[in-house]
Amino acid sequence: MGHAWRFIKTVMGVIFRHPVTGATIIPVLSDGRIVLVKRQDTGQWGLPGGIVDWGEDIPGTAKRELLEETGLTLVTIRRLVGVYSSFDRDPRVHSISVLVEAEVTGSFSIGDTLEISAVGAFERDEIPFGNLCHDHDRQLQDYLQDLTVLA
Numbered sequence: 001m002g003h004a005w006r007f008i009k010t011v012m013g014v015i016f017r018h019p020v021t022g023a024t025i026i027p028v029l030s031d032g033r034i035v036l037v038k039r040q041d042t043g044q045w046g047l048p049g050g051i052v053d054w055g056e057d058i059p060g061t062a063k064r065e066l067l068e069e070t071g072l073t074l075v076t077i078r079r080l081v082g083v084y085s086s087f088d089r090d091p092r093v094h095s096i097s098v099l100v101e102a103e104v105t106g107s108f109s110i111g112d113t114l115e116i117s118a119v120g121a122f123e124r125d126e127i128p129f130g131n132l133c134h135d136h137d138r139q140l141q142d143y144l145q146d147l148t149v150l151a
Contacts, residue, residue: 019085022051022052023050026139027048028101033123034140036122036127036132046133046134062074071106073105074102075103080098081139082142138151
């Protein structure tokens with residue numbers, strides 16, 4: 001599997017020759033809890049988000065991905081937390097993640113069951129640090145320290 005994945009990543013790099021841009025959301029409920037999604041592929045918790053579609057902007061991507069992965073509605077984007085561009089931040093492909101904090105509302109409902117297996121709301125001291133997907137440990141730590149990051 002390792003050799004095949006390395007080959008696929010190499011081919012994708014040759015075809016695209018540029019990192020993929022995405023939006024990642026820190027969804028905050030009215031009671032202050034942070035919403036995380038559990039990934040089907042790794043079984044790890046993480047922040048909702050995904051790739052910017054052609055013709056879409058970051059706020060539109062955040063709104064769409066949040067709804068698809070959690071069933072929640074984006075009320076407002078509160079702030080830009082950071083831009084994360086390290087080549088190894090996502091094990092699947094070189095991607096750039098624009099991280100935003102968002103006020104959200106609604107009820108949990110998974111629309112993308114191929115990617116997401118569960119949705120949960122966590123108090124800050126309940127977040128499963130050390131077992132989050134991608135670089136979401138760092139992203140959430142930066143957020144909780146009230147940083148704005150370019151990494």
